[in-house]
Amino acid sequence: MRAFWGFVRKEFYHIFRDKRTLMILFGMPVVQLLLFGYAIRNELTSADLAVWDQSNDVVTRELTGKLFASGTFKLAAVIHSEDEIEDLFRKGIARQVVVFGPDFANRRARGTAEILMITDASDPNMAQVLQGATQSILSDARPTMNVSVRMLYNPQLKSANLFVPGLIALILMLVSALMTSISITREKELGTMETLLASPLSPVDIILGKVIPYLILSLVNVCSVLFIARFVFDVPFIGSITLFFVEAFLFTLTALALGIVISTKAKTQQVAMMVALAGLLLPTILLSGLIYPVDNMPAPLYALSHMVPARWFLDIVRGIMLKGNGIAELWPQTLILVGMTVALITVSLKNLNIRLD
Amino acid sequence: MRILRFLIRKEFLQIFRNKAMLPIIFVMPLVQLVILVNVATFDVKNIPVVVQDNDGTRASREMIQRLDASDIIDLTGMVTNSPAAFDVLQQGDARMVVVIPNGFEQKPELQLMVDAVDGLTANLAVQYAMGTLQVMGESRTRLEGRYRHNPRLDDAQYMVPGILVVLVTMIGGFLSAMNIVRERELGTMEQLNVTPIRKHQFIIAKLMPFWVIALAELAFGLLLGYLLFGVEVKGSLVLIFGAAMIYMLAILGLGLFISTLADTQQQAMLVAWFMIVVFILMGGLFTPVTSMPEWAQIVTWFNPVMWFMDLMRRVMLVGAGFADVWKTIVVLAVFAVVLNTAAVVRYRKSG
Numbered sequence: 001m002r003a004f005w006g007f008v009r010k011e012f013y014h015i016f017r018d019k020r021t022l023m024i025l026f027g028m029p030v031v032q033l034l035l036f037g038y039a040i041r042n043e044l045t046s047a048d049l050a051v052w053d054q055s056n057d058v059v060t061r062e063l064t065g066k067l068f069a070s071g072t073f074k075l076a077a078v079i080h081s082e083d084e085i086e087d088l089f090r091k092g093i094a095r096q097v098v099v100f101g102p103d104f105a106n107r108r109a110r111g112t113a114e115i116l117m118i119t120d121a122s123d124p125n126m127a128q129v130l131q132g133a134t135q136s137i138l139s140d141a142r143p144t145m146n147v148s149v150r151m152l153y154n155p156q157l158k159s160a161n162l163f164v165p166g167l168i169a170l171i172l173m174l175v176s177a178l179m180t181s182i183s184i185t186r187e188k189e190l191g192t193m194e195t196l197l198a199s200p201l202s203p204v205d206i207i208l209g210k211v212i213p214y215l216i217l218s219l220v221n222v223c224s225v226l227f228i229a230r231f232v233f234d235v236p237f238i239g240s241i242t243l244f245f246v247e248a249f250l251f252t253l254t255a256l257a258l259g260i261v262i263s264t265k266a267k268t269q270q271v272a273m274m275v276a277l278a279g280l281l282l283p284t285i286l287l288s289g290l291i292y293p294v295d296n297m298p299a300p301l302y303a304l305s306h307m308v309p310a311r312w313f314l315d316i317v318r319g320i321m322l323k324g325n326g327i328a329e330l331w332p333q334t335l336i337l338v339g340m341t342v343a344l345i346t347v348s349l350k351n352l353n354i355r356l357d
Numbered sequence: 358m359r360i361l362r363f364l365i366r367k368e369f370l371q372i373f374r375n376k377a378m379l380p381i382i383f384v385m386p387l388v389q390l391v392i393l394v395n396v397a398t399f400d401v402k403n404i405p406v407v408v409q410d411n412d413g414t415r416a417s418r419e420m421i422q423r424l425d426a427s428d429i430i431d432l433t434g435m436v437t438n439s440p441a442a443f444d445v446l447q448q449g450d451a452r453m454v455v456v457i458p459n460g461f462e463q464k465p466e467l468q469l470m471v472d473a474v475d476g477l478t479a480n481l482a483v484q485y486a487m488g489t490l491q492v493m494g495e496s497r498t499r500l501e502g503r504y505r506h507n508p509r510l511d512d513a514q515y516m517v518p519g520i521l522v523v524l525v526t527m528i529g530g531f532l533s534a535m536n537i538v539r540e541r542e543l544g545t546m547e548q549l550n551v552t553p554i555r556k557h558q559f560i561i562a563k564l565m566p567f568w569v570i571a572l573a574e575l576a577f578g579l580l581l582g583y584l585l586f587g588v589e590v591k592g593s594l595v596l597i598f599g600a601a602m603i604y605m606l607a608i609l610g611l612g613l614f615i616s617t618l619a620d621t622q623q624q625a626m627l628v629a630w631f632m633i634v635v636f637i638l639m640g641g642l643f644t645p646v647t648s649m650p651e652w653a654q655i656v657t658w659f660n661p662v663m664w665f666m667d668l669m670r671r672v673m674l675v676g677a678g679f680a681d682v683w684k685t686i687v688v689l690a691v692f693a694v695v696l697n698t699a700a701v702v703r704y705r706k707s708g
Binding site (some may be wrong): 041126 | 381382389392393394395397398399401402403404405416445446447448465466468469470471472473474475476477478479480481483484487490491492495497498499500501502503504505506507508510511512514515535538618619620621622623624626627628629630635638639643644645647648649650652656657663667670671675676677678681692704
């Protein structure tokens with residue numbers, strides 16, 4: 001046992017002695033969260049809009065004012081002919097042109113006024129949102145009945161509330177899985193694994209010793225990330241903090257187990273990195289619901305998303321932080337993560353053949 | 358020149374001898390294209406909706422029928438009271454609860470309770486629900502929308518150019534950095550240092566193969582995009598490859614710079630990972646740059662990925678010509694000069 005703790009201490013020294021890695025370990029999550037918390041947004045703010053006002057009367061000027069009053073749009077250009085539209089799109093000056101038909105005020109009185117929205121749909125998501133927003137500002141249709149809409153859990157519709165909890169999963173995955181897989185593979189590649197194997201430590205001890213420091217460091221990261229989420233981005237935290245830490249611990253275990261599995265397969269750091277890149281980063285960003293909702297994916301990818309641990313952890317984090325979910329709602333996700341962790345550890349133990357070739 | 362030629366040949370041989378490289382070069386684009394293109398949509402289909410009908414009259418049943426008939430809304434069940442409705446949302450079993458209050462037949466009014474954790478989709482879901490329930494009256498002004506350049510709103514058209522940029526960036530910035538650091542870590546750098554090879558020959562020989570591979574990858578990716586998703590290049594291919602050649606110089610400079618920051622492959626990987634993730638997420642691949650706050654948009658000006666992605670999308674989808682994008686090309690050229698100068702200066706010191 002003493003030998004084991006000595007080994008763990010050595011691993012800590014390794015990490016702390018390497019200033020650059022240390023900076024990456026602690027600095028990267030903070031910088032990433034700050035950067036992405038601000039940068040990853042899909043709200044419509046100050047979108048470049050051009051206006052082609054063919055009648056230029058009181059009503060169209062009022063409507064134009066209404067368009068730009070909300071801060072959703074920003075006037076990029078005023079144009080006077082059809083030919084200019086393409087030029088705007090090609091140069092990327094505006095995303096959408098709103099065209100008020102001729103003789104607008106008079107025609108509106110007769111109910112035949114026309115507004116045309118011409119949108120550069122090269123970004124289809126944005127194009128739809130643009131037209132929806134324009135429509136809701138310009139339309140004078142009155143609802144036939146009173147519809148009250150209650151936006152629960154995120155009433156201001158802030159995308160930070162959606163993405164920041166998600167980034168916790170990404171950061172944990174990156175730090176835990178990537179770092180362990182590289183650190184174990186490194187010993188193999190540099191040949192120092194032989195030295196370790198010749199020591200009285202068993203292979204399981206070696207792996208555990210490699211993993212424990214990263215487990216602790218990851219939990220430190222969880223704290224700093226949570227702090228930023230709460231105090232910089234104002235993301236609410238409704239649920240139980242204890243439950244959150246238990247779940248974060250569980251997810252870190254899953255990530256570490258994944259890292260070990262990768263390292264038992266990979267022979268060089270380069271391979272480990274590439275596998276981690278293809279197998280971890282991309283699925284964690286794309287198939288977990290971090291950015292794009294899982295529900296819309298085509299069936300095969302939807303099925304695949306069930307295999308991504310981050311998908312379940314995202315449910316958990318968003319559930320606890322935004323909805324105030326407790327274990328009563330989150331036990332299925334928790335159970336799945338436990339299952340995944342056990343399975344991954346079993347696989348890695350089976351493959352744990354760090355014998356010399 | 359002869360030395361340089363041999364060196365470049367050596368690098369090519371080493372790259373292609375590495376078994377992990379070929380799959381990375383040819384399988385990665387395929388996987389990325391297929392996954393990303395299919396995943397990348399904020400649009401909502403099959404929104405799970407639950408109804409709480411407190412009225413139970415003919416009028417309220419008509420509303421339920423409208424929901425049931427919709428393709429976008431997926432009527433998954435009914436609840437009888439508010440606690441049950443909240444429960445459904447808490448559990449995430451439905452995105453929205455439509456509450457039809459008692460007395461709906463006499464005084465029609467509705468309440469929509471929406472799980473707004475994802476604000477954008479919540480908004481879309483409300484729009485769709487209002488449309489399905491036909492609660493909006495006639496507008497006196499006719500509002501007509503037209504989509505240009507991608508009238509079917511096909512996500513692939515938008516994603517493919519962006520993914521190609523990410524691919525060439527990873528190859529140019531990432532693999533080149535690893536390649537140089539590897540020599541240093543394994544100690545073979547010292548052997549090279551004692552040979553008559555000059556520094557600039559070494560650098561050119563290290564970077565040149567990745568320049569060629571990245572451009573070949575771009576061609577391969579364009580072909581895949583066309584074959585798999587029917588993404589055509591509206592603008593000029595010459596313009597795309599011309600711009601890509603300049604862009605790749607900038608990215609290779611970045612790779613060289615990363616390599617001077619690291620002594621081990623582990624460090625190089627981490628730095629490269631970090632940079633690539635930042636570049637991609639701040640480059641507008643997934644979420645539009647225009648949605649970022651003002652200061653973050655200014656930060657993206659220092660991101661070469663953002664510029665090249667914008668150029669690729671405009672040339673490929675909108676058909677922009679040289680006159681429309683020359684400013685971007687100038688910016689890319691500036692990046693190439695600055696990054697390479699910085700890298701070479703640092704490189705001498707550390708070498």
